[in-house]
Amino acid sequence: MPDVHPDRISADPEVNCAECMKKMPLSAAYDPDDMDYEENFCARECYEAWTRKMARERAGGAGGEEVKE
Ligand SMILES: [Zn+2]
Numbered sequence: 001m002p003d004v005h006p007d008r009i010s011a012d013p014e015v016n017c018a019e020c021m022k023k024m025p026l027s028a029a030y031d032p033d034d035m036d037y038e039e040n041f042c043a044r045e046c047y048e049a050w051t052r053k054m055a056r057e058r059a060g061g062a063g064g065e066e067v068k069e
Helices: 044-060
Strands: 014-016 023-025
Touching: none
Parallel strands: none
Antiparallel strands: 014 023
16 A cells, blocks of 8 residues: 555645736745735735735726616
C-alpha cells in the first residue's frame, strides 16, 4: 500500500488571480490579514484594483437593485 497522503498532493493547489487571471500556487498568493473574500490575488496591486472595482460596481448599482420611479 503506497504511503501517500491526499493532503500532501493538494497542499499547494494552483489558483488564478481574480484581477489579472494569472496562475500561481496558492502559497504565493497575496494574503492580506483582513481578507474576507474567497478570491485570490497575485499581488497587492491586483487586490486593491479588484476591491476598487467591486466598490464601484456596488455604488453604481450595476446588476443590482433598480430604483423605480
Ligand atoms: Zn494579479
